[in-house]
Amino acid sequence: MVRPHDLRRRDFTGPDDLRAMQDLASRLWSPTSRFHPGQLAWSRYYRPVDPAALDDGEAVAVWTEAGETLGFGWAEAPDWLELQVDPARPDVAEEVIEWFEEVSDAETQSALVMEGDVAEQALGAAGFAPQPDEPFFTHHALDLVDLPPVPSVPGYRLRHVEPHEARERAAVHAASWSDVGPSEVDEQAYGQVMGAWPYRPDLDWVAVDANGEMVASALVWLDDAHGVGLVEPVGCVPAHRGRGLAGAVTLAALHRLAEVGAQVAQVSPRGDDGYPGPQRLYRSMGFRPQARTVTWSRSLR
Known part of the structure; x- marks a missing residue:
């Protein structure tokens, strides 16, 4: 004993x-x-x-x-x-x-x-x-059998990140959060993210414009033990907002998550009235609240 x-x-x-x-x-x-x-x-x-x-x-x-x-x-x-x-x-x-x-x-x-x-x-x-x-924060969950289709956004292409793109991936994240405050995410930091378990580049998705520049992103982390993927974080560069890119790139990542065998997705946006936008976005995709901090x-x- x-x-x-x-x-x-x-x-x-x-x-x-x-x-x-x-x-x-x-x-x-x-x-x-x-x-x-x-x-x-x-x-x-x-x-x-x-x-x-x-x-x-x-x-x-x-x-x-x-x-x-x-x-x-x-x-x-x-x-x-x-x-x-x-x-x-x-x-x-x-x-x-x-x-x-x-x-x-x-x-x-x-x-x-x-x-x-x-x-x-x-x-x-x-x-x-x-x-x-x-x-x-409020945990939200989504059964991946209920995923809506990935919308097409004219003028943009959705794809996953390549392992050598830490600098570009860091830049789109930093630009997406620039109106909140200076981001500490840089090439070194994102390289460390990419080297950490359970990061997978095929679950790290971006939207690119006609010039190939990353303008929105969604990172999903898969825990194989439970078949659950966490969406963390999502962002869109301010100049490209209002086109549905954040939702589209998140859904693209979630469809890939389902393809690799996951059953559930989780996301944890703010649940209070001080920052309601992300919660509205995720609920529009079918995420439903489970518990709060x-x-x-x-x-x-």
Whole structure:
């Protein structure tokens, strides 16, 4: 019998720890669970990083028992915690929150979990309280047998990315998000994305104009263990919006996802009224809401 004191924590040292986190996300995946392995890969590599090191103020730890990953904490900043734990082990959530107390010096701290997550009890016991009116994300799912056809957009062609196109692919992403703020995605970052599990170039789609320039994009990550693909991220260059390119390129990627054997697609847009456009787009394709996130916060002042 495995004893509680066999639970071990290790601090982040590189890609093997990211993979352990992804393996946990895959093992626990459902339409209502917090993470998909592709989401963790994108969150790690969307900006240029040293694969073996973390940014200043960032911390990651992984909890294992008998060789199995049971939870992780990702303090993306001193005031912000992302975490996932095995629902059968609420004690691990307590360990993660205690660790966050050790690595954070912020006077106000927040954590993001799914509504009803096993970590809620530990957060409440540590003085965190839910903030249901804060911005949140809503997981949406789509059965791929219900995919609508890919629309034709005159003057544009849809295709998947080639492995040597990291620079061009980074450029279309950065341009698509330029009106939100400066993007950290550059050629190095996108090269790291392309090298991360479970990236596949045949599930990374772009729309190109008559000159062959990429003007819209949609990346889908496939977790073979469950046959589920995560759409993350999607974008369209501002000058080419209003033509249906974001929807068309996403559907093209989803049709390829179905061709390679996946059964379900997931996407997690904002669910609050502060940023409604993406949610409307995905629901128009047939995605339906499943579960939402909730921010929990506490003040140590």
